[in-house]
Amino acid sequence: DGPPVDKLRLPVKARVGKTSEQKLEMDLPVVPPHLLAAWLLETGRISLNAxxxxxxxxxxxxRQTPWMEGQDFVFEQCQPFAIYGDEAEYTVSKEKILVIFGRYLGDWKHHVVCFKLQxxxxxxxxxxxxxxxxxxxxxxxxxxxxxxxxKATLRTHRQFLLEELGEPYNGLIFVKGFHYTMLRFDSMHTINLGTGLFANGxxxxxxxxLNWFPGQDKAAQWRAAFASFKKFLKTHKIRCSQPQFKAWMLVLRGEDYCYFASK
Known part of the structure; x- marks a missing residue:
């Protein structure tokens, strides 16, 4: 048997012709996180380790993590659990809905929408x-x-609650032990689609x-750069599906800093 799947019926847009649209009802499959966790435990796919x-x-x-202050539970009896939030396409016309998956990391937009960050x-x-x-x-x-x-303006938890939340309030802020520093950003959005683009750029x-890469023109130099990259991957036994480097991937305009539009 698979995980417990519920269905959420939503009105979605679907194109009838090139210009007209109509709304249809669509059943969106949803796996509630608490039921998923129970199913994973019951089927032996994950196990608890004291x-x-x-x-x-x-x-x-x-490390004196802020949200650990004042906690007096028995460590071995409490298993850490997290939820991940991101977007997913859910309509014929490629609209997006904010969906919660199975950990509580998330991209920035997820936190902004779910907590109404100011x-x-x-x-x-x-x-x-x-x-x-x-x-x-x-x-x-x-x-x-x-x-x-x-750094001198870092907010206390009280300041975060008073200054940064919009209504309606997210129910997680009422959970015992919740601290705003628990809102973390996942590495894919933070690095792969964030700082990494600018660092590489x-x-x-x-x-x-510095004309570091050999070649008579920019195209040849980009080919040499890619060859160097592939050699690095092979040496360190790293698998990566990055396509051939192209000059247009290095974006120098329209941003505060240049970035390299790679995977």
Whole structure:
């Protein structure tokens, strides 16, 4: 038997012709996280480990993670659980719905929508954790020095609740032990689709300024760069489906910094 699947009926848009649309009813399959966890345990697909749980909680207590303050539960009896949130296409016309899967990491948009965050990527103040800003020269979000100015503006949990949440409030904030620092960003969106694009772009920009890659023209140099990349993958036994590098992948306009549009 498969996992417990429920159905959620939603009105969705479907194209009738090139210009007209109509709404149809669609059954969207949903697997509730609490039922999925129970099914995984009952079928032996995952198991609980008291030692692993104790190490997890002990590590966070030793590091003085904010949400561990005042917690007095028996570590071995509480298994850590997380939920992941992201978007998924759910209509014939490629609309998107915000869907919760099985861990509580998520991309930035997920957190913005689910918690009605007041500070995020398209705002002047872009961070729900501090007052880093796009426009305030005293608190630039681009300051990554050892002691940036925005570091002194990190919010307490109380400040987060008072300043950063919109209504209706997300029910998770009422769960015992919840702390806003539990809102984490998954590595795929943070690195692969985030900082990694800009780090790679900046690196390529500097390497091409130095004529690091051999070749008589840019096309030849990009081929040499890709050959070097493939050699690196082979040496370190890394599998990657990255296609051939092209000059257009290095975007130099329309962004605060150049980035490399790769996988």
């Amino acid at each position: 030692d692993s749980a104790r190490r997890f909680w002990t590590q966070h207590r030793e 500070s995020y990527y398209s705002c002047r103040n872009i961070c729900h954790c501090c007052k880093a800003s796009r426009v305030d020269p005293a608190l630039p979000f681009t300051d990554f020095t050892q002691n940036p100015a925005w 900046g690196a390529f920009f500097q390497l091409f300024k």
